[in-house]
Amino acid sequence: MLMASSTAVVASVGAPLVPRIAAEQGVSLAGAQWILTVTFLSGAVTTPLLGRLGSGPGRRPVVLGGLAAVLVGCVLAAVPLGFGPMVAGRALQGLGLAVTPLAIAVARDVVPASRRPAVIAGLSVTTVAGAGLGYPIASLVVDRYGVSAAYWTGAVITAVTLACVAVVLPTGTRAQPGRTDVPGAILLAAGSGGLLLALSRANAWGPTSAVTLGVLAGSVLALVAWTRWTLGFERRPDRQPLVDLRLALRPGVVGPNATALVAGCGMYMLITLVVLAVQAPVSSGYGLGHDVTVAGVMLLPFSVASVLGSRLAGRRTGAASGDALLAVGCALFALGALVLAAVHDHLWGNVLAMSVGGLGSGCSFAAMPSLMMRFVPPSETGSAMAFNQILRYLGFSAGSALVVTILDVASDGGGTVTSSGFVTAAMAAVLVASVAAVVAVWSGRAVPSPAEALLSHPHPKEHSLVPTPHHPGPRADRRRRRVRRTGPGPRRLWRRQQWIRSLRRP
Incomplete structure (x- = not known):
């Protein structure tokens, strides 16, 4: 939990600093937004790489190496070398986001079954809850000591996490990972x-x-x-x-994946709009004129509500309740953005919007892992969770870039954002979150039972729910072709029957 939370805190440091970095570095608001966008883009690309490298006995060195890269990125962003090195440092910090799927895989291996759903649900929302902690910390430090001090603080947090993980992290499984794509x-x-x-x-x-x-x-x-x-x-x-697309498109898995992409986009549109509204001058017509510290504190209700939502999801992620929580969470995203569009000119309105959106974040993102693992064998958990994280990070990146683009398009002739342009961007966030809710409802109704999904994939090597060991070489290739022609053998058939019985057992 410390590993996932600390990397999320460090990754979120750039969000409340975007207006100040744009002013200090002499770049546009859209350019400064890449301080946030590049981190999630880096996390999206490196998540499957680290997930593949860390799927076997190399899990421990991969995690330690990823945290070391985050530490280097914090130092690079903290040193006053200009905007380019700062963006490069933020890209290195994105490697920390790739650690979360590995933490979920570790939890599935070592956590008792009675506590596993709650622990996995908590790990799933650390990216969101960590942002709620990172924003106030970064804002307070920046307001008193400057932008560089915020990244030095991130370096200290990462160094402490690296030391703790080096002591307690167990080794990975004995299975050898495949070649890196x-x-x-x-x-x-x-x-x-x-x-x-x-x-x-x-x-x-x-x-x-x-x-x-x-x-x-x-x-x-x-x-x-x-x-x-x-x-x-x-x-x-x-x-x-790099990513098993056939596994990601399997019934029961494709719905949460599509929802993660769209809901992630809507979530970061809401967060970015609140941060901009709180710091914008009152003369703009939509801003409240507060400093960066108040903008960071605005994420605290979001974080608290995310934790509450994740606890609710951890207790109720059965087959039906989990699908319902996913749709309800996306609907709460839309409701939060609608509240922001209506009462963005009041501080309490921004707090209410973030609270509602945070509750939706906790319900939706915490429900996804348990919903997906019904259709994913233990050996493929890391790959499935990694692809879901990729889509979340791509959604976060798209949301942060899309909202700035909408504000830029809706600005006046001099490039100044107007109140009507802000409302337009907020309603766009409502639309995106509503699409995510529709996708969640559709996926919940279309999903088959785990036993039906298992029987619909009769051949183990063609991405079935029954895991089989990896045997490279020409003889194994001929064996696979023979299995595809003749169907599963007696041992594989027996294993499949045992899996079906375990799924049907109350």
Whole structure:
């Protein structure tokens, strides 16, 4: 829990500092927003890499190496070298977000079954709850000692976490991880990064300019190439993809994954709007004129409500109640954004919006792991959770970039954000969160029972729910082809029957 919470705190340090960094570094608000966007983009790309490397006996060195990279990133951002090195340091800090899926995998291995749902639900919302703790800490430090001091504080927190984890973290499993899919990581980074860049710079470059359209086209081509490359791993049984797309698209898993992407976008649209509204001058028509400390404290109700929502989800994530909590959480996101659009000119209105949104965050994100693990074997938990985290981080990045773009487009001729433009951005957040709620409702109704999903995948090696060991080499390849032709053998059939009985047992 300390490992996941501390990295989330460090990753969230940039959010309340965006207006101040834009003023000190002489960059636009959209440019300064990359202090936050690049962290989540880095986390999205490195999560499957670290998840693959840490799926075997290398879990301990991978976690320690990731925390060490976060420490280096904090130092690089703290040293006054300019805006470019600060962005690079924030990218290194994003590696800490990739540690959370590994923490969930450790919890599934070592936590007793009676406490496992609550512990996993708590780990699932650490990214959100940690932001609620990191914002006030960073804001208070920046208000008194400057931006560099906030990142030095993050370095101290990371160093303490690294020391504690080095003492208590157990070793990984004996299973050997597959080969790292470096080309897949490059294609995914290029595609997602290009889309976010085009989204954040569309108004500056022009929505129909050659640069914007070129970046969009290149990003789409990179993502298409990544999809084809990933699905092509079925023809290479001795290698493993960066992300198992067939596992991610399985019934019962695709719904929470799609909801994570859209809900993450809506959540960070709400957070960014509150931070901007609290710090904007009163003369703007929508701002409250408070300092960065008050803006950071605004995240405390969000964090507290997230923890309360996660505890509720940890107690009620059965088959039906978990699906309902996911939809209710997304609906609360929409309600929070609607409250912000209506009463953003009052401090209590911003507090109420963050409280409602935080409760929705805790309910939705804490319910996702338990809903997905009904259809995922223990050996694939790390991969499934890693892809869900990727979609969350991509949603966070898209939300932070999208809301600034909307504000930029809705500003007046001089580039100043108006009250009507702020309301437009808030209503866009309502729309995004409402789409997430619709997706959650649809996924809850369309999901089959775990036993039905198991029987619908008869061949173990074709991404079935029954895990089988990895045997590289030509003889294993022939064995796999023979299994596909003849169906499962007696031992595999017996194991599948035992799994079905365990799922049906009350």
